[in-house]
Amino acid sequence: MSFSVSDQLKVTLFDVKKIQYKSRVIFDYVQSCCTVAYIKKGEVTTTFEGKEYVAKQGDVMIHRPHKPFNVISKTDGIHYLFNIDLKVMEEVDFFSMYPLGKVVKIRDPILYEKKFDELRSIWLQETNEYRTVQSSFLAFSLLHEVIESSKFGGKRSPNEEYITDRFNNVLHYIEKRLGENITRDELAQIYHMNPVYFSRAFKEIYGLTPMKMVKKLRLLHAKRLLETTDYTMEVIAQKCGFCDSPHFTHAFRSAFKISPSEFRKSIKNTKRGFIPTLLDK
Structure with missing residues (x-):
């Protein structure tokens, strides 16, 4: 043929x-x-x-x-x-x-x-x-x-994990402004949505309201700063959008069941514990 x-x-x-x-x-x-x-x-x-x-x-x-x-x-x-x-x-x-x-x-x-x-x-x-x-x-x-x-x-395919979240731009917006005051209305405006409807739709995807997500991202950023910098608690509180050090400490302890200073100390002890092992090699 x-x-x-x-x-x-x-x-x-x-x-x-x-x-x-x-x-x-x-x-x-x-x-x-x-x-x-x-x-x-x-x-x-x-x-x-x-x-x-x-x-x-x-x-x-x-x-x-x-x-x-x-x-x-x-x-x-x-x-x-x-x-x-x-x-x-x-x-x-x-x-x-x-x-x-x-x-x-x-x-x-x-x-x-x-x-x-x-x-x-x-x-x-x-x-x-x-x-x-x-x-x-x-x-x-x-x-x-x-x-x-x-x-x-x-x-x-759109059924796989590579699909973007509907409100992916909101997450980027939050991450760039963790040290600033962020409101629900401000986030809803990114998609020109009614704040109440936006909050409901956001929670359906992430299981958290927009403002709880803001708090979660602030605390995760604070955790990274505690692990990687020597910033004081006051500086970290400011960079992560908490009004002062006591509020930051309270929020951190509520989320992770340990104070920020205790967490930083545990990280330093863990790092020191690895040094002899590495030197022995």
């Missing part, structure tokens, strides 16, 4: 590029082709059909044609991406017939990056008479890696 590839599969490669950015925010973006974006560096929240996914270093995001999506990153990042239109029987989108996950963890990032560099090199050779054929073959090779990675369990 024989067949003509042109009758079965039509491929058009539009662009191959590397993107570096400080932060990235794209809302409701729609394109006429598919984008396969590999994350060389960074972490991205991508939203598709009402579901959120986290794509990390070594992952590929697949943005499908004619489907709006969001991309949000608050950190530095580098993406390797190519735009491709892939049709079966010249009219059916390949990714609708052979659906892959929105985010796929690549099984061999080093191999994928090497293949992408080959593709990028060929793509830039505009005077190369074989450029179209070679770049198409290399793009297929990258798609093969994505498909194989998905088969090997790299597909990330």
Whole structure:
């Protein structure tokens, strides 16, 4: 049995590029082709059909044609991406017939990056008479890696732990302002929600009200400062948003059943206990 590839599969490669950015925010973006974006560096929240996914270093995001999506990153990042239109029987989108996950963890990032560099090199050779054929073959090779990675369990679905929490931005907001006064209304405003409804929805996800979460994050930060710094109790109380040292001590003891000073002493004793063992080696 024989067949003509042109009758079965039509491929058009539009662009191959590397993107570096400080932060990235794209809302409701729609394109006429598919984008396969590999994350060389960074972490991205991508939203598709009402579901959120986290794509990390070594992952590929697949943005499908004619489907709006969001991309949000608050950190530095580098993406390797190519735009491709892939049709079966010249009219059916390949990714609708052979659906892959929105985010796929690549099984061999080093191999994928090497293949992408080959593709990028060929793509830039505009005077190369074989450029179209070679770049198409290399793009297929990258798609093969994505498909194989998905088969090997790299597909990330919205039912897995990689999904972002609905109020993930609130947690980041709190962590950056632990030493400041934070109110429920202020947190609700981030999502333009009624404070009562926001508090109820937040608790359904985390099991804590927003303000109890603020307190929890403050105490965890205080614990880290006790373990890693020599700050006084007054300084730690200030950095973690407690009005003074006695309030901080009371809250810490209530949460961990030990005072901050006792906790710090136990940490120092534990560290000293390890020293002879390490020196004996």
